[in-house]
Amino acid sequence: KAGVTQTPRYLIKTRGQQVTLSCSPISGHRSVSWYQQTPGQGLQFLFEYFSETQRNKGNFPGRFSGRQFSNSRSEMNVSTLELGDSALYLCASSLTAGVWNTEAFFGQGTRLTVV
Amino acid sequence: GESVGLHLPTLSVQEGDNSIINCAYSNSASDYFIWYKQESGKGPQFIIDIRSNMDKRQGQRVTVLLNKTVKHLSLQIAATQPGDSAVYFCAEKAAGNKLTFGGGTRVLVKP
Numbered sequence: 299k300a301g302v303t304q305t306p307r308y309l310i311k312t313r314g315q316q317v318t319l320s321c322s323p324i325s326g327h328r329s330v331s332w333y334q335q336t337p338g339q340g341l342q343f344l345f346e347y348f349s350e351t352q353r354n355k356g357n358f359p360g361r362f363s364g365r366q367f368s369n370s371r372s373e374m375n376v377s378t379l380e381l382g383d384s385a386l387y388l389c390a391s392s393l394t395a396g397v398w399n400t401e402a403f404f405g406q407g408t409r410l411t412v413v
Numbered sequence: 414g415e416s417v418g419l420h421l422p423t424l425s426v427q428e429g430d431n432s433i434i435n436c437a438y439s440n441s442a443s444d445y446f447i448w449y450k451q452e453s454g455k456g457p458q459f460i461i462d463i464r465s466n467m468d469k470r471q472g473q474r475v476t477v478l479l480n481k482t483v484k485h486l487s488l489q490i491a492a493t494q495p496g497d498s499a500v501y502f503c504a505e506k507a508a509g510n511k512l513t514f515g516g517g518t519r520v521l522v523k524p
Contacts, residue, residue: 302456329509329510331510331511331512333512333514337420340502340514340515340516340517341457341502341512341514341517342514343511343512343513346509346510346511348509348510353509353510354508354509354510354511356511388456388457390456390510390512392510395509395510398444398445399510400445400447400459400462400506401459401462402459402510402512403459404455404456404457404458405456406454406455406456407456
């Protein structure tokens with residue numbers, strides 16, 4: 299079956315612009331989580347969506363937002379981009395939202411560069 | 414490939430030897446602890462998990478040990494192969510699907 303698909307793979311934006319990243323989870327999976335990965339901060343949790351509702355949110359400013367559609371596809375948006383937002387953004391797909399559901403499947407990520 | 418971490422601790426191991434990767438965690442309330450492997454240009458890949466009420470779990474060529482007294486987790490890889498070269502992350506899971514990741518360890522397998 300198809301894995302997690304993230305688009306686009308690479309993106310270059312200018313400071314002050316906004317960006318939307320997309321994630322299509324594995325078919326049948328209803329939970330989508332987003333992570334930011336940087337060399338300095340490592341992997342940090344952004345937010346989690348399940349059945350179109352945000353269930354968890356990490357410690358990121360309000361410029362970072364997301365949503366989930368009825369088909370479980372998710373988008374995240376970053377407004378007023380800063381140089382420090384340059385990172386690999388990873389999406390993880392899970393079957394359910396229960397704590398016992400430990401296997402999250404990650405996409406290849408979107409590499410965002412802010413110049 | 415994409416740089417996962419410029420200053421990660423690195424474990425160099427000879428092909429065929431066993432590898433041990435260590436991780437300290439912080440949240441005593443975590444329900445599960447999970448190991449992920451990330452190869453260059455790819456997202457993290459699930460390796461094995463262990464529930465908080467266990468102290469050892471074995472998979473194919475891998476064993477995870479959990480010591481709750483000192484909040485320590487380790488991943489043992491038996492007979493390390495070149496394909497095991499990657500960055501390894503431990504992660505804690507409590508509520509929902511939020512994962513809190515450790516800093517990562519780079520494993521280099523020497524032929």
